[in-house]
Amino acid sequence: MQTPNTLQEWLAYCERLHPHTIEMGLDRVARVKQRLNLRLDCPVITVAGTNGKGSTCAMIEAVALQAGYRPGVYTSPHLVHFEERCRIHGETVKAEDLLPHFAAVERARTEGEEVQLTYFEFTTLAILRLISQARVDVAVLEVGMGGRLDAVNVIDADCAVITMIDVDHAEYLGPDRESIGREKAGIMRAGRPVVVCDPLPPESVVEHAAAIGADLWRFGSDFNYSGDKLQWSWAGRGRRYAGMAYPALRGANQLFNASGALAALEAIRDKLPISAQAVRAGLALVELPGRFEVAPGQPVVVLDVAHNPHAVATLAASMSTMGHFRLTHAVFGAMQDKDITGIFEKMGPLVDRWYFTDLPTPRAETAAHLQERWERYHARQEALNAPAQVVQDDAPRMDLAEALKQQDDKPHLSVTRSRRGSSGEGGGGRRIVKSEVFADPQAALDAALAASRLTDRIVVFGSFYTVGGILKNGVPQMHGKHFDL
Numbered sequence: 452m453q454t455p456n457t458l459q460e461w462l463a464y465c466e467r468l469h470p471h472t473i474e475m476g477l478d479r480v481a482r483v484k485q486r487l488n489l490r491l492d493c494p495v496i497t498v499a500g501t502n503g504k505g506s507t508c509a510m511i512e513a514v515a516l517q518a519g520y521r522p523g524v525y526t527s528p529h530l531v532h533f534e535e536r537c538r539i540h541g542e543t544v545k546a547e548d549l550l551p552h553f554a555a556v557e558r559a560r561t562e563g564e565e566v567q568l569t570y571f572e573f574t575t576l577a578i579l580r581l582i583s584q585a586r587v588d589v590a591v592l593e594v595g596m597g598g599r600l601d602a603v604n605v606i607d608a609d610c611a612v613i614t615m616i617d618v619d620h621a622e623y624l625g626p627d628r629e630s631i632g633r634e635k636a637g638i639m640r641a642g643r644p645v646v647v648c649d650p651l652p653p654e655s656v657v658e659h660a661a662a663i664g665a666d667l668w669r670f671g672s673d674f675n676y677s678g679d680k681l682q683w684s685w686a687g688r689g690r691r692y693a694g695m696a697y698p699a700l701r702g703a704n705q706l707f708n709a710s711g712a713l714a715a716l717e718a719i720r721d722k723l724p725i726s727a728q729a730v731r732a733g734l735a736l737v738e739l740p741g742r743f744e745v746a747p748g749q750p751v752v753v754l755d756v757a758h759n760p761h762a763v764a765t766l767a768a769s770m771s772t773m774g775h776f777r778l779t780h781a782v783f784g785a786m787q788d789k790d791i792t793g794i795f796e797k798m799g800p801l802v803d804r805w806y807f808t809d810l811p812t813p814r815a816e817t818a819a820h821l822q823e824r825w826e827r828y829h830a831r832q833e834a835l836n837a838p839a840q841v842v843q844d845d846a847p848r849m850d851l852a853e854a855l856k857q858q859d860d861k862p863h864l865s866v867t868r869s870r871r872g873s874s875g876e877g878g879g880g881r882r883i884v885k886s887e888v889f890a891d892p893q894a895a896l897d898a899a900l901a902a903s904r905l906t907d908r909i910v911v912f913g914s915f916y917t918v919g920g921i922l923k924n925g926v927p928q929m930h931g932k933h934f935d936l
Contacts, residue, residue, distance in 0.1 A: 511712045597635065614649070785815070
C-alpha cells in the first residue's frame with residue numbers, strides 16, 4: 452500500500468478498509484491499543500447517551516478552560532471538517548497534526564497478525580493517540596454510538612456521564628430504552644462515579660451501576676437545578692452554585708446537560724478542582740455549532756442537528772418559546788434508519804412549509820421519499836381529524852379508507868394541504884402547508900429564504916449532514932432589508 456499523504460487520503464483509506472462483516476466486541480481495538488502503548492495520563496470523562504452528548508462535552512470543556520486547564524476533547528460526528536472531532540486547549544486540531552497518528556495506527560494494526568478495524572475504530576484510535584501526546588489536563592470523550600462496544604470504551608473513564616436516553620439506532624442497540632440503557636451503561640467502571648442526567652433513567656442503567664459498584668449520581672437526588680426567567684441554580688452533593696446566568700447554548704434541554712456537566716466536574720474535583728468563577732464563565736462562554744444555533748439577522752434561521760423524536764421534541768419546545776412568527780419553514784433531511792414518523796409527529800404542528808433535501812451519503816433517505824412519507828403521515832392525520840372540520844349538516848361523510856385513498860392519489864412532486872390550525876395564518880382558520888424537494892440543503896435553504904418574509908422563521912434540522920450542508924458555506928447572514936414584511 453502506498454502511504455496516504457493527506458488527511459483526506461487517510462480517511463478514504465479507512466473507508467476502503469472498513470469491513471462488511473466483523474466480529475462484535477472491543478478485542479480488536481484493544482489489541483491495537485496495546486500495540487500502540489496507548490494510555491491517557493489524566494482524568495478521563497466519557498459521555499454517552501442518545502441526546503445531549505456533544506453539548507455536555509462542550510460545557511465540561513468550557514469550564515475546564517476557564518479554570519486554566521488544558522482539555523482534550525473527542526466528539527463525533529463532525530459537521531463540515533473531520534478535524535472538528537478533536538479539540539486541544541479549545542482549538543480544533545489541524546489536519547496535518549493527525550497524520551502521524553493515522554500512520555501509527557496503521558503500523559500497529561499490521562504488526563504481526565493484521566487486525567481489522569472499522570472506519571470509526573481506526574479514526575478513534577488515531578485521535579486518542581493525539582490526545583495522549585498533547586499533555587492535556589483532562590480528556591473528554593464522546594461515545595459514538597451505544598457505549599459498551601464503542602471504540603471509546605477501550606479507555607477507562609474516571610467519570611462516566613449518561614445523558615438523555617431514548618430510542619435511536621435500534622437495529623444496533625435494541626428496540627427500547629431498557630436495552631439501549633444497558634448498552635450505555637457499559638461505559639461505567641466499578642467504584643468510579645457515573646452521572647445520570649436523565650430524570651427517568653431506564654432501570655437497566657440503575658441496576659448495572661449497583662451490580663458493578665459504581666458511584667451513582669442521579670439527577671433529582673444527587674444533583675438538581677432550579678431556575679426562573681433570569682437565572683438558575685445548581686446543587687450537588689457538596690456544592691451549590693446560585694444565581695447563574697443561563698448557559699450560552701440555547702435550548703429547552705440545556706439545563707439538564709449543564710447539570711450533568713457540573714455533576715461530573717464535582718465528582719472528580721479531587722483530581723480536577725474547579726472554582727465557582729470558572730463554572731459561571733465557562734457556561735456563559737460555551738459554544739457549539741448546530742445546537743439550537745440562531746443565525747444573526749432576519750428572517751430568523753435556526754440550525755439544529757436534532758435527528759430523532761426525542762431531540763426533535765426538545766427542538767419544537769425551544770421553538771415554541773421564541774414568540775409569534777407568521778410562517779415556519781423547515782429544511783429537513785434525514786437518515787433512512789430514523790423514526791421519520793415520530794419526527795413528523797413532534798415537528799409537524801409547527802411547520803407551514805417543508806423543504807425536503809437529499810444528503811450526500813448513501814445512508815440518507817431521499818428527499819422524494821421523505822415527501823412521500825410526509826404526505827402519507829399527513830393524509831392519516833387529516834383523515835383522523837376530519838370529524839372536527841366544519842361541514843354542512845347534510846354534507847356526505849367520507850370514511851377513513853376513502854379519505855386515505857383520495858389523499859394517496861395526489862401527486863407527490865409538490866403538495867399543498869389545508870387544515871384547521873391555531874398556529875398558522877388566520878388563527879382559528881385554515882393553514883396552508885406545502886412541501887418541495889431539493890438536491891442539497893443549501894438549495895433548500897435558498898428556496899426557503901426566497902419564500903420568507905421578515906416575520907417568518909426557518910428551521911434547518913434532521914441530521915448533521917443537513918446542518919453541515921449549510922455551515923460549510925459559513926453561518927448564514929440574514930439581511931432583512933430586501934425582504935417584504
